[in-house]
Amino acid sequence: MKIPEEEYLLKCTAACAGCSDSLTLRYVLKAAGPDTVLVVPACCTSVIQGAYPYTAFNLPVVNIAFAAAAACASGMSEALRALGRKTHVIVYAGDGGTLDIGIQSLSGAFERGTDFLYICYDNEAYGNTGMQRSGGTPLGARTTTTPMGKRHQKKDIDAIVAAHDPPFMATACPAYPRDLFQKVRNALTFRGPSFIHVLAPCPPGWRFPPEKSVEMGKLAVKTGMWVLYERRHGKLSLSAPSKTALKNPAPLEEYLSPQGRFEGMDGADIEALKRHISENLLKLASEEAKG
Template sequence: MSLSFLDGRWILKMDIPSEEYLLKCSSSCAGCSDSLTLRYVLKAAGPDTVLIVPACCTSVIQGMYPQTAFNVPVYNIAFGAAAACASGMSNALRALGRKTSVIVYAGDGGTLDIGIQALSGAFERGTDFLYICYDNEAYGNTGMQRSGATPLGARTTTTPSGKMDVKKDIDAIVAAHSPPYMATACPAYPRDLFQKVRKALMFRGPSFLHVLAPCPPGWRFSPEKSVELGKLAVKSCMWVLYEREHGKLSLSSPSRTAMKKPIPLEEYLAPQGRFEGINAETLEALKQNIAESIKRLTAEEAGG
């Protein structure tokens, strides 16, 4: 653990442990950002953790007992019930005097769409848990159908000509519940992800982490480019890294730097087959959304 001065603030840096809780027998796809994300999540959470995993890619890549790839307890639950399960589990563990970290680890379909009712209820009740949405922007486990998280213009198996609707703003929905802590992250920036999980677990009550998880087969890019795509998402400001603590927003260093001079959006979209043939009007709409996001987030951080 060390302190460093960055962007006018002292930043506490935590060393990433060498212990592994995601083992080598994972059945994930090559270049899977979901499994990479979970690796750092579990390193941050440690062994006294229980994962609640609804139907999603993660429920498949864990493998079948006793050959499971996860070295922590896992509770597989129905698509829409993860946050409700977490409420009961957290309350039971706290009644026993246990501080076990209760973590829902769900995809975007099970968060923005199917599981949003249970998520809202758990946050309204003040459940002591961490909800992590790893966002590959479609229903990856069942063939990459569009979800509420699929961005405008992206081609999926159910939007072959490109999605006509903008991505649902789950972060604004969660923020409306006034959780003590919420943040965005990406495994392309592992230390940022690790530190945000550690920080989230320090708060009593519900915390939320929204993680961009580039998907090679679903987004149609070469598997070795997963980290590169994550960095391009941040550098183009298509994905902004920040944290909101008791309602106060702070931009994370990679995004604060990127916002000063974002790379052209085309550099992020070009390697992805799902954006092949995107028309000029849709591209301009995406650029306008990015500009509005930068303006809104910088103003909020400044107290505007």
């Protein structure tokens, strides 16, 4: 599999150093190609594209209100299909605009069978406005609105999307770029709604050095904190790195300790996270085995 050399995310974005959001988007657009339109709600991406009249995006972008990305994409997809065009319509939204504020329009678009790809890049907080807690923030993580650590587990948006029975959904991480690239390619071969949930480690928000973004992504997968898989017409397949994690997971502390957001995390919360990870891995492995 050869990743194209063409670039649709140009140099000199307004992204932070080590930004996994922009790294993710780079591979997403390489997989989608030039006949693509992005729908971007309020999030980090709406900032890193640059200030008018300049932009780092080398294709059409629609900036839309926080709650309306999937609704906008629904109308856009219907209009393009009515014109006989196969243009890829991709929503590219953060966890705040997906798990929280935009969940109603996402659900509506999936219920209607909209022909589009929805990608949630998940940095596990409202990164654009100062790292407030979101539904994607994991248990124990310190944010500006959970200074003593979040008291709830991360919302399982993947189970919510799976309940809509889309033809294709997947998880990914830019620390595994070929896996991400191929999953976007796979998603775009299906008619109807597809969903990809991408973990996007955030250096300033998670409080780790920017040169460690890829390392943090790999550790998330190796510890089982983030599981990579595809689900096609309801049939789940674990990706190779997560099959390894299922058999021999790395210690969770290797993932937590480099991140300032987990500093001083209570031992009981760490044990609760470990149980949650183990239960989730076993659940997904059991689903894969059932076929």
